[in-house]
Amino acid sequence: MPAAWSGVRAVLFDLDGTLLDSAPDLGAAANVLRRSAGLEDLPLSAYRPYVGTGARGMLRIALGLQPDAADFDAHREAFFQAYEAVLMQHSVLFAGVPQLVQQLEQQGICWGIVTNKSERFTHPIALQQATLARAGALVCGDTTAHAKPHPAPLLHACERLGVAPEQAIYVGDDERDMQAARAAGMRGVAADYGYLGGVESTDAWNPDAAIKNPLELLNLLGLD
Template identity: 60%
Template structure:
């Protein structure tokens, strides 16, 4: 149970929204364009939180140090941009969670490593985010998670001390960023998790297996 919390900050992909169908679909379309067989969504889903790096790793088995990575990444970005709201949906329970947070007089916001090229249009297209007090993307500051600066920027925008904010995410870097920012952290174990995680190693202050469980942790 957390007390004294005045705002809840969330990661985006895998925590508030299920964007894996569109992320995976964009990468899989690149495979089929090249005559490769389609892969099932279940192959892409665990790595959806890693964005282009995760999707291209699944689709083509390449890493960012590969000579073709930059070109493939931009191709992926363009493909994702064309479809990023086609099949993306808010996780079950998230609208009720956000409504209850607002109803309790708390602020809320988003801190994601997704660049504002995608985060801006995506959040503007989804009614859920109309009440968000801060939306910080991966390029909103000079750093991205696990660096604490994006979380600190969100706290500044909300005019709150970091310790007044709770951070919820589905990746180890989310917990690391929260700790470094001086915020209590909650691991969303219903999210993508990055493959085969050891959540105990992440050292979250708490964990939830569904969005609405978060309400039980907020006094």
């Protein structure tokens, strides 16, 4: 294990595209809006790369809507309601996540979730998913005054876990995740198996490391 990765006491994870494959439910919600507009469903492959961009990305793909559109807020709330109706019907943890979390816990490394998804959705998801419910910290997009890429959510998670930022790492599948990690003074690990916002490589994000599946993190930390 490289010396730079010794002394890690906490691992923070993004949620969508890092721990949870929520694309099927989010795509289904977006297609509800398309059907309401008299349009045919789009395949999941059209939505999957942009799940990490939240409602803005889903509405852009589904309806061609931009945030400055006059009816954007109304469509966003309609999307949120459609998502609530299908929440966790088809979402699953990425392969290896339960084993990864179990190994971290067995090694005495605390872990938490830092997501830009609002508490409105994140808390019900955690209640329904036993593995996610064990997170030592759950910080949502509206838990603090700022969302990623601002460092405030990551720093708040560190406070809850009782660790210094330099003792933590952050794993995520979006460039904002790496920006937030740097701003918070912690190392960032790109989840190359995630949604990635449509890019083919995460190299331009300048992560401190990258993993191709969740269990590779154990190797990075010298825990395999």
